[in-house]
Amino acid sequence: MTAYLLLIALTALERLAELRLARRNAAWSRARGGVEHGPGHYPVMVLLHTGLLLGCVLEPLVAARPFVPALGWPMLALALAAQGLRWWCIATLGPRWNTRVIVVPGLPLVRTGPYRWLAHPNYLAVLAEGLALPLVHTAWLTATAFTLLNLALLAVRLRCENTALAAT
Template identity: 75%
Template sequence: MSYPVLVLLVGLERLAELVVARRNAAWSRRHGAVESGRGHYPVMVLLHTALLAGCLAETGWGERPFRAALGLPMLALLLAAQALRWWCVGTLGPRWNTRVLVVPGLPLVTGGPYRWLRHPNYLAVVAEGVALPLVHGAWLTATGFTLLNLPLLAVRLRCENAALAAGPARPAGGVLAAAP
């Protein structure tokens, strides 16, 4: 498989996430969800779109060669990140979203990967942001995405944690977002 096809497949996976997120957002809003973090969401969309574009640009214009010693382990990491992301989606069911939507009164999800991590989807995002570019040696994209994603991820985690902690009763779990 060629690298542009792999990037295209990841892009299609992102579109599938958006379809699921849109359906789940409608469910959440019907159940009284409160949205937080609207301000950082467009930045997140832009950064994650730039990751895909950067992978293609750097490998095309930068003439990055495929090196199996790095590319194959990174491909395995990328596939593991995708599996973790969809495990999160499946565990959270209709509460999973790319936005921070909390339905008051629902208990926190503590099954699946949430048994071990509070925000396992972000582990998948970080792994993907490193692995996808490095499958084909796009180290500038991997570095740039990681350096820009870390402060954005800090904002996102603060936003989610505050949203989950807000309210008279422990409101809701399941706001963990996959990157668009």
């Protein structure tokens, strides 16, 4: 369990690093005339992702969920692969990457890196990680709840992003 708690703590630190980078990138975008779209869903997203990390810690402790190697190791590999995809997206977008929907008018869509194959590869990473990270330690309630709530949030987010990108 200690190793799993360390994994969750490292994931939380990674999220904090993402938020810091997102603030810097938001300033870059706004300095170039970037406009934020759909800010109303952002607090829900933050709450949901915070809930994921809390659920990952609490469910295994409260419900005495065991580590099941046949499930845990593949889920760890999937969670790590999702992190790799997330950071590939961040590196590809450079200062245009953000946790908010901020579009700089006149900039073309990015069609390199993982964006060659998918319009929104970061959301694939979020879906994979949201399912896999809790299942590393058999937190199936957390995995299920996050996945279902995240699918509803992503429907809103994708509609917002696609509308914002189409308007540029």
